[in-house]
Amino acid sequence: MATTDTLHSSNTSHLPSDKGKWMDLRNTYNLPRKLLFSCVGIVFLSLGIAVCQMGSVGVDPFTAMNMGFSGSLGVNFGTFQLIVNAVILVAIFFMDKWLIGLGTIINMVAVGYLIDFFKVPLSVLPAPDGNIIVMGIYLVAGTLLFTLGISSYLRTGMGVSPYDAIAPAIRSRLLPQVKYAYVRIGQDVLFLILAWIAGGPLGLFTLIAAFCAGPLIAMWDKIFSKPVYTKLRVLDELEIAREFS
Secondary structure, three states: OOOOOOOOOOOOOOOOOOOOOOOOHHHOOHHHHHHHHHHHHHHHHHHHHHHHOOOOOOHHHHHHHHHHHHHHHHHHHHHHHHHHHHHHHHHHHHHHHHHHOOOHHHHHHHHHHHHHHHHHOOOOOOOOOOHHHHHHHHHHHHHHHHHHHHHHOOOOOOOOOHHHHHHHHHHHHHHHHHHHHHHHHHHHHHHHHHHHHOOOOOOHHHHHHHHOOOHHHHHHHHHHHHHHHOOOOOOOHHHHHHHOO
């Protein structure tokens, strides 16, 4: 996916930072609730992408690339995205395995299939048929769901998606002198080009997902993730300070 992750700032507090034992699940604070909210976030994220696809306003660059190439090759989209994610994950493991957590694996496996799944229930909704107002409604709803999903998923601190691990891994290993924001922008531009070459579904949401989602994610951090994760003790005090600094 894509995820997805979209934060073009130098703040990478959402990345794992306590380099003790890698994937030390036995000593992870409130693991069941972290996994629950990771899954909830991934569901919202996937639903947001599916809504935007339904509204003909595009999908995020990574998903668009995978949809384009999977369609050309006649391969199921969910399976194709899983394969691409697995290849990226192997590379990330050797570059910076600390970016990988259980949330990474869940994202890698689930997002593509969830997007495919949501196409069926969403098919009962009216098609936009070029109606700008209807397309706008889909765009707003999909963008809000997408960014809510990213906030919910990322702030559990259970790892980032394979796609979102590319820029920090490249920066830490190959380009330490370059700001994270520039590396990430370069990554998104590259995948935009690949999506265009592949004939994937590009649109206004593609640009929003790639370059403009940060403020909305920060909004959801403030009004949803931080208060909920604090009240339900999903994160401990140190994790709250780290994830929402």
